[in-house]
Amino acid sequence: MTPDIVVFGSMNMDLVVRVARAPRSGETLHGQSFFTNPGGKGANQAVACARQGARVAMVGCVGDDDFGRTLRNALAADGIATGNVRTVEGTTGVAVVMVDEAGENRITIIPGANDLLKAEPEALAGKYLLLQCEVPMPEVVRAAQFMRAQGATVVLNPAPVCQLPDELWSLxxxxxxxxxxxxxxxxxxxxxxxxxxxxxxxxxxRGPSTSIVTLGSQGVLVADEAGCRHFPALAVQVVDTTAAGDTFIGALCAARVAGESMDDAVLRGIQAASVCVTRAGAQSSIPYLDELGAA
Structure with a gap:
């Protein structure tokens, strides 16, 4: 079955440390807790799409280690097709995540196997393509070219931020x-x-027909052919902002492939992200569709 959404992107194991505050240069502090959790912007967005009811396929790359096996199994448990998740020699990508008492995070990524991801045409078929910038940019461009030629809608989350090549903007x-x-x-x-x-x-x-800026507690700004609209955030108690943006994007795309208007899709994304930030971790914090009333 052709998926609704193909996610071409990163798969990381998150190594999460909770602290009262971030240490200053040269300072050592006691942390409050440590845990591991499946993450990576690509995998997080795939999980967010799937938990909102979309049929999802992941295209990614992991190492031949326990982290890689855990990440693959976590996606499969959410019903995500993993046939195009490739295993290579070496280590799976990891992200070191520090979360303070305000729920704000600081993240360092070691790409590992993500740097070996390739855009293969046979792996890229669906209605929507989700892209980020945690995998090699030439492969991101190739994936966009393949699926745009098939008539797919291409969605880009340019994170971590970098200057994008001109050919990607037009796709x-x-x-x-x-x-x-x-x-x-x-x-x-x-x-x-x-x-x-x-x-x-x-x-x-620069090229995209729709530009969406997420502003955390200040909500979301959308600019498209209908003009600019601001959508306020929901007031919640923030525990951890990790994966909030990925959750927003996944819920937005799942709503769009289900036929919802852009405005309704943005509102669903805000609601999903509002639930996400009340929980700790990356994929562990991403809500299912039937949980959105909790926001």
């Missing part, structure tokens, strides 16, 4: 960025809905 239909990424790519400061609107309009001129 992207929907771009979803946080305020840091929007500021970097638009060359404009982004701190509130008004400045986000200016950045989103500027970014949309």
């Amino acid at each position: 992207v239909d929907i771009i979803v960025l946080n305020e840091i990424e929007a500021s970097e790519l638009a060359g404009l400061p982004v701190s509130d809905p008004a400045t986000a609107a200016a950045a989103a309009i500027s970014i949309r001129k």
Whole structure:
């Protein structure tokens, strides 16, 4: 069965440390807890799509180690097709995540097997393609070319932020960025809905028909052919912001492939992300469709 959504991207094991605050340079602090959790922006977005009811296939790369086997099994447990998750010699990607008492995170990524991911045409067939920037950029471009030629909708989350090649801009239909990424790519400061609107309009001129800027507690700004709209965030008690953006994107795309309007899809994304931030971890925090009433 052809999937609704193909996710071409990273798979990491998250090594999570909870702390009262981040240490200063040269300082050693006692942490509060440590745990491992499946992560990686690509895998997180795949899980978010699947838990919102979409048929999802993951295209990724893991090492021949226990982390790789755990990541593959975690995706399969959510009903995600893993036939195009390749195992290579070496180590699986890891992310070292530090989460403070305010729920804010600081993340360092060691790519490992993610650097060996290739865009193979036979693995790329679906209605939507989700892309990020945690795997080699030339392969991201190739994946977009393959699926755009088939008529798929291409969604890009340019994270970690980097300057995107010109050929990728013209292949992207929907771009979803946080305020840091929007500021970097638009060359404009982004701190509130008004400045986000200016950045989103500027970014949309580069090629994407829809530009979406997520602003955390300040909500979401959408710029498309209908103009700019601001959607407020939901008030919740934040525990951990890890995977909130991935959850938003996955819920948005699942809603779109189900036929919902862009505005309704954004509202679903906000609701899903609002549940996500009340929980610890990456994939462990991503809600199912029937949990959205908890936000």
